[in-house]
Amino acid sequence: LTLAPAPGTLELPNTWEKTMADGPDAAARARFESEVSIAGLEIPNEDREITFLMWADMQKYRDTLRAAEVELPLEPTFMQKPCMPGGGA
Amino acid sequence: VSNICDLDLQGVSEAIRTRRVSSAEATAAYLERIERHDGVLMSYLTVTGERAMAQARVMDAELTAGHWRGPLHGVPIALKDLIETAGVRTTGGSRALRDNVPTTNSPIVDKLDAAGAVMLGKTAMHEFAFGRPRANGEFATGRNPWNVERVTAGSSSGSGAAMAAGLCAGSLGSDTGGSIRGPASFCGLVGHKPSYGLVTRRGVLPMCWSLDHVGPMVRSTWDAAVMLQAIAGHDPGDASTSSRAVPSYTEGLEAGVRGVRLGLLRRHYLEWPDLHADVKSASEAAFGELANQGARITDVDAPMLDQAVHIWLPFLSEMFDYHKELVRERGQDYWPSTRHRLYMGAMFSAADMLRAQRLRTVLARQVALLFDGVDALIFPGQAMPAAPFGYQSETEVIASSNRFTAPWNLLGLPACVVPCGFSADGLPVSIQIVGRPFDDATVLRIARAYERACDWNQRRPDPAGWKL
Numbered sequence: 001l002t003l004a005p006a007p008g009t010l011e012l013p014n015t016w017e018k019t020m021a022d023g024p025d026a027a028a029r030a031r032f033e034s035e036v037s038i039a040g041l042e043i044p045n046e047d048r049e050i051t052f053l054m055w056a057d058m059q060k061y062r063d064t065l066r067a068a069e070v071e072l073p074l075e076p077t078f079m080q081k082p083c084m085p086g087g088g089a
Numbered sequence: 090v091s092n093i094c095d096l097d098l099q100g101v102s103e104a105i106r107t108r109r110v111s112s113a114e115a116t117a118a119y120l121e122r123i124e125r126h127d128g129v130l131m132s133y134l135t136v137t138g139e140r141a142m143a144q145a146r147v148m149d150a151e152l153t154a155g156h157w158r159g160p161l162h163g164v165p166i167a168l169k170d171l172i173e174t175a176g177v178r179t180t181g182g183s184r185a186l187r188d189n190v191p192t193t194n195s196p197i198v199d200k201l202d203a204a205g206a207v208m209l210g211k212t213a214m215h216e217f218a219f220g221r222p223r224a225n226g227e228f229a230t231g232r233n234p235w236n237v238e239r240v241t242a243g244s245s246s247g248s249g250a251a252m253a254a255g256l257c258a259g260s261l262g263s264d265t266g267g268s269i270r271g272p273a274s275f276c277g278l279v280g281h282k283p284s285y286g287l288v289t290r291r292g293v294l295p296m297c298w299s300l301d302h303v304g305p306m307v308r309s310t311w312d313a314a315v316m317l318q319a320i321a322g323h324d325p326g327d328a329s330t331s332s333r334a335v336p337s338y339t340e341g342l343e344a345g346v347r348g349v350r351l352g353l354l355r356r357h358y359l360e361w362p363d364l365h366a367d368v369k370s371a372s373e374a375a376f377g378e379l380a381n382q383g384a385r386i387t388d389v390d391a392p393m394l395d396q397a398v399h400i401w402l403p404f405l406s407e408m409f410d411y412h413k414e415l416v417r418e419r420g421q422d423y424w425p426s427t428r429h430r431l432y433m434g435a436m437f438s439a440a441d442m443l444r445a446q447r448l449r450t451v452l453a454r455q456v457a458l459l460f461d462g463v464d465a466l467i468f469p470g471q472a473m474p475a476a477p478f479g480y481q482s483e484t485e486v487i488a489s490s491n492r493f494t495a496p497w498n499l500l501g502l503p504a505c506v507v508p509c510g511f512s513a514d515g516l517p518v519s520i521q522i523v524g525r526p527f528d529d530a531t532v533l534r535i536a537r538a539y540e541r542a543c544d545w546n547q548r549r550p551d552p553a554g555w556k557l
Contacts, residue, residue, distance in 0.1 A: 035436050036432075036436070038438075039435040039436050040435075041432055041435050041436075042417070043432060044420070046425075047425060047428055047429060047432070050425070050429055051429050051432045051433075054429050054430075054432075054433060055432075055433065055436060058402070058433055061398065061399045061402055062399075062402070062437070062441060064396070064399045065396070065399040065400065065402070065403070065441060065444055065445065065448070066440075066441070066444065068396050068399070068444070068448055070444065070447050070448060070451065071451075
């Protein structure tokens with residue numbers, strides 16, 4: 001029996017449900033666990049709390065990124081490099 | 090030659106060329122100094138003494154026969170330990186690759202060999218170029234020769250420490266978000282992140298391959314120009330390298346800045362509230378010196394710079410992609426702080442990465458518009474002088490340091506830090522110069538114009554302070 005959800009699902013690991021429900025930061029922990037699950041990460045228990053704290057600290061950067069206005073008509077390019085015509089600045 | 094190790098690369102090169110000292114004597118002097126001081130400074134992970142002496146003797150024999158390969162002939166240098174060296178372990182600063190001995194050289198090593206450089210060894214670094222500084226123990230990352238209780242910054246920490254302490258005549262680092270320019274700034278060196286595509290990344294352990302750059306960390310701009318010249322150029326094995334001709338980086342180095350148009354990114358950098366007062370005052374004085382020499386300085390701005398650190402972060406997913414198998418197999422051999430950062434790299438979504446790509450394009454366009462009116466951009470090299478070990482949290486490190494350096498990795502532009510003074514407590518500070526794509530020569534020329542007007546790069550940390 002494995003308690004971990006399959007990678008790519010939004011199902012939360014059962015082992016963390018109680019912690020998430022009880023803590024004052026339950027919503028954040030739930031979101032963290034879902035993202036861990038989606039990423040297919042296997043985070044050892046000894047790393048879990050500090051990884052959560054780092055992740056929580058990182059949210060302000062991600063939120064800013066997601067809130068940034070993009071008024072760009074063109075699609076982004078993955079391959080364009082400064083060494084290519086039109087690449088970089 | 091009183092103390093070869095106090096010279097810059099140019100001085101060492103000239104002493105060898107004119108046969109005031111042999112390459113073997115110079116190499117022996119560096120090896121002796123490493124033996125004497127590196128127990129405290131922890132700047133090398135591997136010292137290749139026998140190999141270095143053998144290389145040096147070959148270079149001396151060639152010189153005796155009348156063959157001089159060029160300015161790196163017989164000059165002892167050090168390489169960051171993520172550049173693969175055949176037969177010499179390449180660890181990436183990690184226990185996970187403790188016994189990794191490549192069978193082939195990075196083309197960078199082959200080029201340096203061809204130029205006649207003598208490899209003293211492999212320098213310490215933050216684990217896989219994104220770990221935290223470590224003051225002690227196996228895979229310690231190096232102590233700052235200007236104050237051994239301070240970090241060197243990273244991730245090319247050992248290259249910075251070794252270079253500043255005179256434990257090599259030249260060094261190479263790599264830079265994904267500031268890993269050349271941070272340590273160069275904290276250690277009082279010239280650090281040059283070349284244009285993306287100018288120097289191959291093949292045979293270099295990647296952090297984020299679309300942002301990684303290899304470049305020199307040295308005592309002067311001439312030294313940087315010479316080392317860059319040796320490693321630049323197209324590599325058929327690295328599709329990201331450019332096939333354009335590589336110009337001479339020393340030829341116009343002394344041309345000065347009269348009439349050169351410099352854009353000062355005042356709002357984003359100089360007026361940033363967290364900028365250390367000593368960095369600010371030293372930078373303003375340096376910009377004043379450039380103006381005195383005839384540069385035309387105007388304030389410029391690119392609002393998207395405010396987003397640059399946010400744009401940079403999702404690229405950490407490249408880092409996770411490279412490590413995902415190794416960390417699964419040998420996760421316990423990574424330092425915990427490195428594992429935690431790796432996990433962050435896995436947790437950016439495709440939407441985050443796409444958004445970052447789009448915003449990067451906006452940033453590139455804004456900066457390109459600036460270059461319509463100026464020849465280069467100028468601003469302080471780092472937010473602060475070297476901090477004590479353990480001073481900053483994970484995200485503070487990213488936010489303050491990367492603000493000054495990471496945007497220029499995103500854009501692949503040439504960026505050079507050059508010392509511009511010292512803080513009140515005796516730690517080096519720097520300015521940074523950023524140029525157009527592949528205009529590394531102009532960047533180095535501007536850095537040289539400032540450098541020759543002052544003596545910051547002539548100062549040396551006192552070995553008497555290298556004790557715990």
